[in-house]
Amino acid sequence: xxxxQVQEGATSQQEKGALYEDSPQPPRMDIPALMxxxxxxxxxxxxxxxxxxxxxxxxxxxxxxxxxxxxxLLDEHILDHASQFPPPPNT
Numbered sequence: 001x002x003x004x005q006v007q008e009g010a011t012s013q014q015e016k017g018a019l020y021e022d023s024p025q026p027p028r029m030d031i032p033a034l035m036x037x038x039x040x041x042x043x044x045x046x047x048x049x050x051x052x053x054x055x056x057x058x059x060x061x062x063x064x065x066x067x068x069x070x071x072x073l074l075d076e077h078i079l080d081h082a083s084q085f086p087p088p089p090n091t
Contacts, residue, residue: 038046
């Protein structure tokens with residue numbers, strides 16, 4: 001009985017495989033396996049890259065905040081100056 005179930009399972013897998021063989025498949029790329037224990041140089045390099053990324057991300061956040069502040073200040077100045085002029089005539 002168990003042998004029959006194994007054979008049915010294998011046949012089912014073969015049928016599924018045949019269905020997928022006809023459909024277009026994306027090209028497979030070999031994924032390199034990670035080393036079990038990375039070397040100290042690799043760890044240092046990864047830590048350096050991570051540190052640079054975090055520093056760049058922090059600098060970008062500061063720049064983004066500065067730009068937003070300047071934009072808001074410019075918007076306030078435009079509204080101030082625009083309020084000094086009479087409204088356009090209705091035509």
